[in-house]
Amino acid sequence: MAGMLASRVLSAHFERVTLLERDRHSGTEPRKGVPQEQHAHGLLKKAVDLIEGYFPGLFEQLVSAGANVWDMSEAAWFHFGNWQARSQPGLTMYTQSRPLLDSVIRGRLPDIHNLTLLDECEVVKLVANETRSLIRGVELRRRKQEATEVLEADLVVDASGRGSRMPRWLEDLGLPRVEESHVRIEVGYASRRYRKPKNLVTNWKALSIYPTPPKETRMGALSPIEEDIWLVSQAGSLGDHPPNDEAGYLEFARSLPQPHLYEILKRAEPLTPIATHKFPSNMRRHYERLKLPEGLLVLGDAMCSFNPLYGQGITLSALAANTLEGCLAVQPQGDLAGLGARFQSKVASVLELPWLMATSEDLIYPSVEGPRPLWWKMMQGYASRLHERAAYDSVVSTNFAKMMHMTSSPLLLVSPQMVMRAFSAPRGSGGGTPPVLQFTDAPAQSGGSVANVG
Ligand SMILES: Cc1cc2nc3c(=O)[nH]c(=O)nc-3n(C[C@H](O)[C@H](O)[C@H](O)COP(=O)(O)OP(=O)(O)OC[C@H]3O[C@@H](n4cnc5c(N)ncnc54)[C@H](O)[C@@H]3O)c2cc1C
Structure with a gap:
């Protein structure tokens, strides 16, 4: 995903872009390189907006290929002990299998005239200049072939996912091990x-x-x-x-x-x-703290991979592509000096908020190791009041949804209006209206909206 989105951005700035993929893509066939594709992959609204910007009409195409389109107000969501009030209409959701999403995006890549797709090509190491200050390309191995070959490039982008071997490859070049943060x-x-x-x-x-x-x-x-x-x-x-x-x-x-x-x-x-x-863990690799050789950058899960329960991964890949686009826009024509360092530093700051959102909730479990400063404790107290209120108040649940979907800043949740709503909340859980679940061949229960549950 990160590789496809970054390729789209790079194609507008480079003469030629080559996307190397270890697997073979054939429609929606399962791929070994993306084992998580069998599991639910929700798309945050922010990702939808960014991806649609790079591939206009993509979501219409996705719906024609079988994706479902619905509104966030049609989601039944139980969280923090309450059925959340339905959010106000306005957040359009697309749900489909991850293989379908990948194949529809992938299907758009051949339209990019200067992009070459090379499947069944595994990158095995970096190729650097003599002083190891500049990456000149990669060494790759084609499927079923023993011999490797070199592909020269002015810029190498690692988008090989969480299992990326970049930390090892950099050590092989004599660099220190990249620092990692984990919240298990x-x-x-x-x-x-x-x-x-x-x-x-x-x-x-x-x-x-x-x-x-x-x-x-x-x-x-x-x-x-x-x-x-x-x-x-x-x-x-x-x-x-x-x-x-x-x-x-x-x-x-x-x-x-x-x-x-x-x-x-x-x-x-x-x-x-x-x-x-x-x-295993929320993970960040801090490439921004390393003096990377020129001509190299790292994005997507290769750089950060957060608890999937919050559905941020694809959005982070899209945000990284967007950050790269911003960096390339201000880079002097024909000069890549400093691009990698500038990108890693900018994208690290873009990650701060999603990292906080993912790890803050995980840290509620006492056995999860990580920093719990005073502000975190205060924030948790306030958030739990808001969660209770969200069972009854569609303004609160809508603002939560906008924040989760990264279309609004979390500051929305601390506006005076929201603070008033939080503190006028009835305390205690168990609120909210349960969603309807009626099997038409079973006798309906009277008085409840959940007809024959329980
Ligand atoms: C269980 C689970 C559920 C998730 N649910 C969601 C969700 O609901 N919403 C969401 O947004 N995100 C979700 N994610 C996260 C999402 O899957 C990732 O963030 C996203 O796939 C990141 O994309 P990527 O391109 O960085 O890596 P990947 O999608 O993992 O792709 C890496 C690619 O690199 C290729 N590759 C690897 N090594 C090499 C090599 N040496 N040479 C050539 N090619 C190579 C692989 O074959 C693969 O195609 C979930 C993750 C998991 C584990």
Whole structure:
């Protein structure tokens, strides 16, 4: 993802761009290089806006290819012990499988006349000048070939994901190990596709049940993807992972703080095996603190990878591409000196807020190691008042949604109006209106909007 978006940006500034990919892309076939693609990949609104800017008409194309389009007000979302009030309409959401998203974006790349796509090419190391102050290209190996070859380039961009070998390659050039920050959260995912039951009536398009930290660790989410299929992802933090056997998967859903997903999974037809994925820690590699050789930069998960439960990853890749575009715009024509350092420093500051958003919630668990300054404690107290209020107040839930989707600054949440709303909130959890879940072949319960749950 980061490689495709960065290539689009680079193509406007360089004579030739080559995108090297270890896997072979063939439509929506599973790829070894992106094992997380089996799991739910929500797109924040910020990512939608940036990606659409780089590939105009892409989301219309995605919908024609089977993606679902709906409004955030149609999401049923349980978080911090409450069903959140439906947000006001206005945040358009697109849900599809990650392979479909990748293949539609990838399908647009051949339109870029100076971009060459080279599949089944694995980068194996950097090629530097004699003094190792400048990267001159990469060494690559084509599939099923022993011999390597050199591809020369004025600029090398590492977008090879969390497993990037750049730290090692730089050490091989005599540089110190890049510093890393980790906040360990030990999340485990287990996901499966289901056919949407025909006899089900709901008043929502997507469902998320999140835990109340620190006492709960489990979440479950369901979103519509192509061909009337639901993608269900369950996840647990701190090693409390969902299993990949039938009975265990259902039992995990039963243990969620609300019964809706369990009631659905009991009845829905599974279409795939249960895929699992483990994610150890929020991670940042501080390339901004290293004196990188000229002609090199690092972005996407290769630079930072945050707890996927907050759905920020693709947005961070898009923000990095956007930061790169800004850096290239002010770079003197034909001169790349200082580009890498300037980019890594700018993108590091762009990451600060998303890092704070992801790790602040993880740090609510006492066993998660990381700094908890006084302001963090105060912020948590205030946030929990807002979360309670969000069960009853669509202005609060809408502002939360805008902040999460990175279309508004978090300062929105501390405006005088929001502070007043937070402190007029009724205390205690268990609020909010449960979403409708009605199986038409089961007798309806009277008086509740969740007709035959529980
Ligand atoms: C379980 C899970 C759920 C997630 N859910 C969400 C979500 O809801 N929303 C969201 O925005 N993000 C989510 N993410 C994060 C998202 O998947 C990543 O942030 C995103 O894929 C980052 O893109 P990337 O291009 O940096 O890396 P990747 O997508 O991992 O791509 C790296 C690419 O580099 C290739 N490659 C690797 N090494 C080499 C090499 N040596 N030579 C050539 N090619 C190579 C790989 O084959 C691959 O194609 C989730 C992550 C996980 C683990």
